[in-house]
Amino acid sequence: MQVQALDHVNIITGDLDRTAEYYADMFELERRNAPPPLTPDNAQWMFDSCDRAIFHINSLDCPRAFDREVTEGPTGSIHHVALKCEGFDEMIARLDERKTEYQINIIEAVSLKQIFTQDPNGILLELNFFGD
Secondary structure, eight states, rough: OOOSSSSOOOEEEEEEEHHHHHHHHHHOOOEEEEETTTTTTEEEEEETTTSEEEEEETTOOOOOOOOOOOOSSOOTOOEEEEOSSSOOHHHHHHHHHHHHHOOOEEEETTEEEEEEEOOTTTTTEEEEEETT
16 A cells, blocks of 8 residues: 555534635635535535645534544644645735735755645645745
8 A cells, every 4th residue: 555645634614614715715726515415514625726626624513424523723733734836926925915924934955935824724734835
């Protein structure tokens, strides 16, 4: 068995619409209804331009195959979610336009520019721009 790639990140939120709108607006992801038995009221999936579901966004009351206690807010043992991105300057402009807080980190040794920001649920996002 080998891991081929990260498949998706699941976000459980008390504000499904706001969270889905954030990912659609900030990252130009396409919002779609999750497949049945999930409903548009309890699950939205966010797809990239290659038709991959990057984020699964679920309401607090969404049924789960593996159920466990869920608390909103900063995400316990998971520190951040990292996304490989293109368009560093465009993202900075988008963040500034929306008055979204962020922090920049530069790692010159590997030609990497990073932007750290949080989604509406307090999830820390690491946006990686290699050679950009």
